[in-house]
Amino acid sequence: MHIPDGFLSPQTYLPAYALAAGGWVYAARELRRRVDETLLPRLAVLTALAFVLMTVMLPLPGGTSVHASGIGILAVIFGPWLTFAVVSLVLLLQALVLGAGGITVLPVNALAMGLGGSVAACLGYRLLAPRWERAGLFAAGWLAAVVPAALVAVVLGLQPAIAHRSDGQPLFFPFGLSVTLPAVLIPHAILGLGEGLLTVLVVSFLRRR
Amino acid sequence: MKDRLLLLGYAIAVVAATSVHNPWWLAAGLLLVAVLAGRQAPTIGWRALRAVLFFSLVISVGYAAGALFGQAVSLDYLILVNIRVYLLIFLTFTLASKIDILRALSFSRNLSYLVTLVLSQIIPFRRLFEDLRLAAESRRLRRLRLRERYLQSAAAAVHLFDRAEHDAREIALAMRSRGFFQPDAPDNAPGD
Numbered sequence: 001m002h003i004p005d006g007f008l009s010p011q012t013y014l015p016a017y018a019l020a021a022g023g024w025v026y027a028a029r030e031l032r033r034r035v036d037e038t039l040l041p042r043l044a045v046l047t048a049l050a051f052v053l054m055t056v057m058l059p060l061p062g063g064t065s066v067h068a069s070g071i072g073i074l075a076v077i078f079g080p081w082l083t084f085a086v087v088s089l090v091l092l093l094q095a096l097v098l099g100a101g102g103i104t105v106l107p108v109n110a111l112a113m114g115l116g117g118s119v120a121a122c123l124g125y126r127l128l129a130p131r132w133e134r135a136g137l138f139a140a141g142w143l144a145a146v147v148p149a150a151l152v153a154v155v156l157g158l159q160p161a162i163a164h165r166s167d168g169q170p171l172f173f174p175f176g177l178s179v180t181l182p183a184v185l186i187p188h189a190i191l192g193l194g195e196g197l198l199t200v201l202v203v204s205f206l207r208r209r
Numbered sequence: 210m211k212d213r214l215l216l217l218g219y220a221i222a223v224v225a226a227t228s229v230h231n232p233w234w235l236a237a238g239l240l241l242v243a244v245l246a247g248r249q250a251p252t253i254g255w256r257a258l259r260a261v262l263f264f265s266l267v268i269s270v271g272y273a274a275g276a277l278f279g280q281a282v283s284l285d286y287l288i289l290v291n292i293r294v295y296l297l298i299f300l301t302f303t304l305a306s307k308i309d310i311l312r313a314l315s316f317s318r319n320l321s322y323l324v325t326l327v328l329s330q331i332i333p334f335r336r337l338f339e340d341l342r343l344a345a346e347s348r349r350l351r352r353l354r355l356r357e358r359y360l361q362s363a364a365a366a367v368h369l370f371d372r373a374e375h376d377a378r379e380i381a382l383a384m385r386s387r388g389f390f391q392p393d394a395p396d397n398a399p400g401d
Contacts, residue, residue: 052338
């Protein structure tokens with residue numbers, strides 16, 4: 001669901017950097033308040049874990065598979081702020097070390113996946129888990145896939161309105177909301193079912209011991 | 210210092226590449242980056258092409274298909290957006306080949322330690338994950354059913370979590386024993 005570099009206007013990614021920077025500062029304070037001196041190694045190891053979790057294959061019917069995001073799992077276990085910090089670091093490393101994603105799209109991807117996805121996952125889990133634990137976990141995984149997709153679709157779909165020539169020709173991403181919302185949301189609503197199932201299995205296994 | 214300057218130059222170049230909407234200027238920028246990449250330019254260029262090809266093709270074909278439905282389609286737009294996307298990824302790969310990321314982030318002690326730890330942990334995690342995958346492959350006689358494949362993925366993820374918890378404790382102890390964590394509370398001060 002990463003947006004690749006070059007499709008977002010500076011009018012979008014520069015304010016997004018300001019917003020994300022606020023989130024990163026808050027996340028750093030929140031983590032420092034909550035966690036002791038093990039914070040740095042814990043954050044590092046979880047970032048490496050998230051990096052690898054994103055390569056865990058999500059099986060699909062018919063023998064195919066796609067990459068999981070692991071955001072629902074991380075959000076339920078560690079909460080939204082640690083997840084936001086970890087996902088932001090993963091995206092930064094993917095952009096600078098692997099050239100995946102990109103530096104212009106980093107704040108939007110981080111806010112959508114790391115913050116939007118994890119907050120939605122935590123809310124869904126807290127709402128349902130007191131009565132239906134597994135339904136809460138499933139909702140966390142599903143929302144962690146669908147909410148970032150919706151946010152990314154909205155940001156992409158607004159690009160033709162935000163940045164265009166005087167004759168209306170787009171300068172960055174060319175399609176409006178009527179195209180991006182169904183094109184991004186429908187596949188992710190289906191993929192989210194797999195992400196939800198994986199979240200149920202992983203968190204249940206971890207708690208059973 | 211050189212790495213930090215390169216990182217700063219990269220950030221400026223990225224903003225410039227997204228603020229300029231003339232394909233000729235972007236093409237000139239691409240040429241400049243290719244010159245900076247030196248002898249690695251063909252390799253980086255090919256890697257960049259492979260990285261952008263799928264997404265750019267999908268967007269370009271989707272946009273061009275609008276002509277079939279009577280929408281206004283501009284060749285200028287296709288040239289502009291494809292050159293920009295390629296320039297940005299070429300720039301990023303060139304930076305990645307020239308820069309020492311740890312030195313570039315050395316302005317923050319914690320950030321550079323964090324990135325060092327992350328990079329050092331990714332390799333064993335990836336190896337462990339690949340070992341688990343190969344072990345599972347070598348032990349099955351038939352194609353796994355969907356449920357079994359989910360259970361296998363979940364078991365691998367759980368093992369990675371266990372390993373992460375263990376490694377975090379180990380690293381914290383190792384860092385403490387080497388004096389990384391400074392005592393900041395007054396009751397930890399010597400003589401108290």
